[in-house]
Amino acid sequence: MKLLLLVPVLLLAACTTAVPITVKFPDAPPTLQETCPDLQQTADTDKLSDVMAIVVANYGLYHECRLKVEAWQDWHKKQKEIFETLK
Amino acid sequence: MWLLNFLPNGYLHLIIFGLMFGGLGLYAVGLFINFCPLWVKSYREPIRILSTVMLVAGIYGYGMFDANQAWREKIDEAEKKVAEAEKKAAETNTQIEYVYKDRVQVVRDVQYKTLTVLRQDASKIDATCKVDPEVISILNTAAKPVDTTGDKK
Numbered sequence: 001m002k003l004l005l006l007v008p009v010l011l012l013a014a015c016t017t018a019v020p021i022t023v024k025f026p027d028a029p030p031t032l033q034e035t036c037p038d039l040q041q042t043a044d045t046d047k048l049s050d051v052m053a054i055v056v057a058n059y060g061l062y063h064e065c066r067l068k069v070e071a072w073q074d075w076h077k078k079q080k081e082i083f084e085t086l087k
Numbered sequence: 088m089w090l091l092n093f094l095p096n097g098y099l100h101l102i103i104f105g106l107m108f109g110g111l112g113l114y115a116v117g118l119f120i121n122f123c124p125l126w127v128k129s130y131r132e133p134i135r136i137l138s139t140v141m142l143v144a145g146i147y148g149y150g151m152f153d154a155n156q157a158w159r160e161k162i163d164e165a166e167k168k169v170a171e172a173e174k175k176a177a178e179t180n181t182q183i184e185y186v187y188k189d190r191v192q193v194v195r196d197v198q199y200k201t202l203t204v205l206r207q208d209a210s211k212i213d214a215t216c217k218v219d220p221e222v223i224s225i226l227n228t229a230a231k232p233v234d235t236t237g238d239k240k
Contacts, residue, residue, distance in 0.1 A: 021165050026176035029184035039230035042223050048216045049209035051226065053202060058230060060198035064191055071187040078179045082172050 023086060026079055032072055036065035099152055107145030113138030 039061060042054045094102075117135040120128055205212075 021162065021169060023169050024173060026173070026180065029180050029187070031184055031187060038232045041227045041230055044220065044223055046217045046220075047209075047213045048218050049205060049212045051218055051223065052205055052212070055226075056198060056201050056205060060194060063194045063198075067187060067190050067194065071183055074186075075180070075183050078183070079176055082175050082179065086168055086172055 023083075026082075028072070028075055032068060032075065036068060037061060096156075099148075103145055103148040103152055105145075106141045106148060110138045110141030110143075110145055113141060 039058045040054050042051055045051065113134055117131055117138055120131045120134065
């Protein structure tokens with residue numbers, strides 16, 4: 001008779017069945033995860049061309065960082081679209 | 088019922104149909120047992136009870152198996168969708184990285200060309216303009232990373 005008590009326990013155990021599906025959050029490309037570098041500092045000089053060279057280099061850094069932000073925005077938009085298809 | 092998930096579908100089918108048809112067979116035996124000798128007749132009630140229990144268990148099992156199958160199909164479908172989405176996400180990552188690297192290369196090419204022109208005209212530029220040391224200090228202050236981690240009070 002005591003063993004019969006096990007039957008409802010086993011039957012009710014079905015209520016705890018979890019759906020075994022997990023969606024893995026996608027990793028962003030490693031190049032996008034690198035932080036933007038600091039701007040370059042100008043060495044002491046009286047030559048305008050040297051100053052301009054640093055300014056041009058810094059403009060380049062800005063443009064690269066801008067591209068990175070755009071890539072992140074694109075990544076988020078596309079990954080969201082993919083995630084929406086799972087609903 | 089979750090224990091049944093560990094049994095292969097073939098065995099489950101066999102057990103369920105065994106219970107159903109076994110119950111039906113026993114029930115028929117219970118009906119015709121009246122024509123048997125007296126000592127066999129005494130088993131009529133236990134046979135009827137057993138057949139009813141088997142039949143009910145078989146029908147219940149059949150319904151449960153069907154519902155379970157429907158859930159399994161839904162889970163399979165969802166798993167397929169997730170796998171497809173993960174594959175698509177990986178492909179998107181590769182594509183975004185490729186486009187990003189390509190665009191960075193374009194920026195570097197433009198920068199290289201600009202610096203080449205600057206080097207070519209350096210003597211002309213330096214001849215007409217001398218930079219005051221204050222300009223360097225101002226420029227470096229502007230380019231210095233700003234500490235944004237402190238409290239805003």
